[in-house]
Amino acid sequence: MTKAATSGQSGSESGAADGDRGVHLLREMLRIRRFEERCVELYSRAEIRGFLHLGIGEEACAVGVMEALSPDDAVVSTYREHGHALARGLSMRATMAELEGKVEGCSRGRGGSMHLFDAATRFYGGNAIVAGGLPLAVGVALADHLRGRSRVTACFFGDGAVAEGEFHESMNLSELWHLPVLFCCENNLYAMGTALKYTESETDLSLKAASYRIPARVVDGMDVLAVEAAAREATQAIRAGAGPQFLELRTYRFRAHSMYDPDRYRDKAEIEGWKERDPIPALVAQLTASGALGEGGLDRLEAEIALEVDDAVAFAEAGTYEPLEDLERYVTSEAAPQGRTP
Amino acid sequence: MTAITYREAMRQAIREALVRDDRVFVMGEDVGHYGGCYAVTLGLLEEFGPERIRDTPLSESAFVGAGIGAALGGMRPIVEIMTVNFSLLALDQIMNNAATLLYMSGGQFNVPLVIRMATGAGRQVAAQHSHSLEGWFAHIPGLRILAPATVEDARGMLWPALCDPDPVLIFEHAMLYNVEGDLADEATPVDIDKAAIRRSGNDVTIIAYGGTLRTALGAAEQLAAEGVEAEVIDLRCLRPLDTPTIVASVARTHRAVVVDEGWRSGSLSAEVAARITEGVFYDLDAPVVRVCSVEVPMPYAKHLEDEAIPQVADVVAAVRGLGA
Ligand SMILES: Cc1ncc(C[n+]2csc(CCOP(=O)(O)OP(=O)(O)O)c2C)c(N)n1
Ligand SMILES: [Mg+2]
Numbered sequence: 001m002t003k004a005a006t007s008g009q010s011g012s013e014s015g016a017a018d019g020d021r022g023v024h025l026l027r028e029m030l031r032i033r034r035f036e037e038r039c040v041e042l043y044s045r046a047e048i049r050g051f052l053h054l055g056i057g058e059e060a061c062a063v064g065v066m067e068a069l070s071p072d073d074a075v076v077s078t079y080r081e082h083g084h085a086l087a088r089g090l091s092m093r094a095t096m097a098e099l100e101g102k103v104e105g106c107s108r109g110r111g112g113s114m115h116l117f118d119a120a121t122r123f124y125g126g127n128a129i130v131a132g133g134l135p136l137a138v139g140v141a142l143a144d145h146l147r148g149r150s151r152v153t154a155c156f157f158g159d160g161a162v163a164e165g166e167f168h169e170s171m172n173l174s175e176l177w178h179l180p181v182l183f184c185c186e187n188n189l190y191a192m193g194t195a196l197k198y199t200e201s202e203t204d205l206s207l208k209a210a211s212y213r214i215p216a217r218v219v220d221g222m223d224v225l226a227v228e229a230a231a232r233e234a235t236q237a238i239r240a241g242a243g244p245q246f247l248e249l250r251t252y253r254f255r256a257h258s259m260y261d262p263d264r265y266r267d268k269a270e271i272e273g274w275k276e277r278d279p280i281p282a283l284v285a286q287l288t289a290s291g292a293l294g295e296g297g298l299d300r301l302e303a304e305i306a307l308e309v310d311d312a313v314a315f316a317e318a319g320t321y322e323p324l325e326d327l328e329r330y331v332t333s334e335a336a337p338q339g340r341t342p
Numbered sequence: 343m344t345a346i347t348y349r350e351a352m353r354q355a356i357r358e359a360l361v362r363d364d365r366v367f368v369m370g371e372d373v374g375h376y377g378g379c380y381a382v383t384l385g386l387l388e389e390f391g392p393e394r395i396r397d398t399p400l401s402e403s404a405f406v407g408a409g410i411g412a413a414l415g416g417m418r419p420i421v422e423i424m425t426v427n428f429s430l431l432a433l434d435q436i437m438n439n440a441a442t443l444l445y446m447s448g449g450q451f452n453v454p455l456v457i458r459m460a461t462g463a464g465r466q467v468a469a470q471h472s473h474s475l476e477g478w479f480a481h482i483p484g485l486r487i488l489a490p491a492t493v494e495d496a497r498g499m500l501w502p503a504l505c506d507p508d509p510v511l512i513f514e515h516a517m518l519y520n521v522e523g524d525l526a527d528e529a530t531p532v533d534i535d536k537a538a539i540r541r542s543g544n545d546v547t548i549i550a551y552g553g554t555l556r557t558a559l560g561a562a563e564q565l566a567a568e569g570v571e572a573e574v575i576d577l578r579c580l581r582p583l584d585t586p587t588i589v590a591s592v593a594r595t596h597r598a599v600v601v602d603e604g605w606r607s608g609s610l611s612a613e614v615a616a617r618i619t620e621g622v623f624y625d626l627d628a629p630v631v632r633v634c635s636v637e638v639p640m641p642y643a644k645h646l647e648d649e650a651i652p653q654v655a656d657v658v659a660a661v662r663g664l665g666a
Contacts, residue, residue, distance in 0.1 A: 074415075108448030117447035124414060125447060129438045135404045136439060139411020139419075146367065146393065146417060166434070169404030176399065330449040331483045333507035 019292045025224050026283050027301055029059040032083040034305050035092060043259050048099045052113050053080040057254035060279035061186050062087040064227025065154055068235045074122040074153040076137040079114035081126040084156055089121045092312035102319030109322055131164035138170050141179040152238050154182045160191025162205050171212040178243040182234055185248045192257045193265040209246035221251030222277040344527060349519040351493045352382050355500035360390050363418055369396040369405055370422030379424045380460055380519050406432035410440050413455040418504050423459040426475045440509040441484035452507045462515040462553045462603055463651050469639035474603040476513040477610035480581040486510040487580040488534055489552035493523030498532030515553030537584040543571030546597040546666040549614055551577035554601040554652055561657035570666050589621035596627040597664045601652050606634035628664045633657050
């Protein structure tokens with residue numbers, strides 16, 4: 001199930017859902033969807049607190065991009081990152097335990113929903129400062145460049161981040177130094193309650209990247225095969241030494257910005273219109289038509305995933321809280337500094 | 343012993359780090375072709391090449407953030423910010439990423455990054471190039487804050503800072519770069535945890551750091567001529583503060599003056615004074631006194647600038663006021 005371990009094996013670039021591969025993508029999207037739906041329940045029962053940002057509707061972006069990454073690539077994400085984390089290969093258990101604030105969580109319960117971290121999959125975090133992860137991603141890629149390692153750093157951010165100075169500084173620096181960064185802009189048309197058209201003089205975001213000479217593609221973010229194909233092309237270009245690449249993934253969140261948001265700023269009709277483009281039923285239809293998803297295939301998938309979600313919740317609920325004595329651990333490193341003496 | 347400037351000592355330290363560890367590289371505005379805005383990195387581009395001495399665009403947030411990312415990726419970056427005033431454009435990266443990643447990630451991601459920058463007044467460059475904001479940074483858990491005040495510390499603090507697994511900020515007072523001092527020919531390690539007693543005395547403790555150390559020592563000399571023996575402590579490390587050294591001295595001298603080029607309100611000097619009262623209140627013969635910058639944006643005209651920052655005479659007067 002770990003994406004990091006299974007990616008890079010298929011040559012599917014045709015955009016057609018070929019067999020197992022399509023089912024695999026479907027499974028990954030469903031895992032995220034069902035996980036997040038369970039999060040809503042847990043939030044209403046106050047098992048999960050704080051800010052909770054759901055990516056329901058946007059799963060194709062996370063799954064399609066992760067598919068194109070190798071285990072030793074890196075990911076830098078945002079506060080809307082459950083999907084990125086799960087698709088990257090963080091365990092559902094550790095992710096759910098984190099949301100419940102348990103020490104068994106992927107950040108020991110210090111981060112919560114917005115700050116999932118995992119060294120094993122090189123997942124450098126959810127970052128809750130809009131655009132704050134972009135400079136970081138540039139630096140992770142700089143380290144790879146300086147060490148001569150052929151790795152990609154995928155950096156996710158929203159359309160709102162494009163208005164920040166850190167976005168522009170990072171575009172420029174990454175192209176100037178020709179660094180292996182895959183910029184993935186999840187353009188869901190809104191930054192909290194403010195539509196893109198109210199904040200950007202130029203709403204075609206790919207043009208901004210292109211103005212820094214970064215090759216930019218506009219991709220249907222509701223089509224996992226299209227995202228995967230674009231991400232593969234982009235990562236291949238990066239590995240071939242073409243420098244940073246930019247994907248504008250046009251997508252939509254079906255739910256409010258966070259659990260606190262009454263969602264007053266969007267038309268019901270607009271939301272319903274986008275729901276008709278839900279990436280999951282779309283892929284189910286394709287796979288059914290092609291025969292890849294046979295009789296009862298979807299039900300079996302759903303049943304497996306329900307078990308995995310149940311198991312994750314049980315794990316989280318059986319989890320423990322970090323002891324209070326540990327409150328001040330990891331403000332600084334515990335390892336004794338080495339080589340203090342020249 | 344060789345006489346050497348603070349600038350040259352710093353350059354030697356950087357050069358040595360580049361030679362010793364191929365993960366070390368330097369990045370910042372004008373560090374390469376220009377040679378550093380204070381000429382600290384002069385000649386390093388020629389010696390180490392553009393991959394390791396990287397001129398950056400005027401993008402403080404991006405290149406500081408890139409330093410954090412590169413540190414996460416296994417490098418040992420030395421990021422130079424021209425002055426602390428410009429570090430404010432990178433404050434997000436320093437506070438929200440460098441200082442928090444280890445904690446937020448439950449101990450998974452440490453950030454072995456060194457950021458150097460100039461600080462302080464004295465060159466008539468007015469209110470956007472002269473402030474001493476290191477006290478702000480000393481407020482932040484997760485950072486180590488160093489203030490080398492001597493040639494020896496300029497030479498010796500960088501390597502241990504690079505060996506620290508967590509982010510270290512080094513503040514270099516701009517008036518020190520041309521100051522000469524004697525340096526042992528064999529560079530010896532310095533510790534980056536402890537304050538140093540720069541002059542011993544039993545009548546009063548004067549606590550200073552960075553640019554104000556010379557002010558404090560100048561005052562101690564004048565006071566000695568009047569028969570008052572001041573002990574002068576150089577804080578060296580502003581976070582974590584070496585509280586034991588401070589309180590042990592004040593417990594002996596029973597009087598304390600804190601000299602800080604930062605503003606008084608909500609300052610590092612306030613923190614030091616608080617630790618003294620928390621630690622040795624009953625040993626005090628007089629209230630702790632502070633000599634700080636006047637609370638104005640730094641003015642340009644020389645007489646105003648001099649008036650705004652702590653001078654030897656101010657420290658001497660403060661000590662006399664204690665009845666030492
Ligand atoms: C620097 C900063 N400013 C403001 C916020 C508050 N905030 C959190 S999410 C958000 C909207 C960001 O929108 P976008 O980048 O499009 O991402 P999305 O939430 O749509 O995924 C805002 C304004 C923040 N977290 N960071
Ligand atoms: Mg958005």
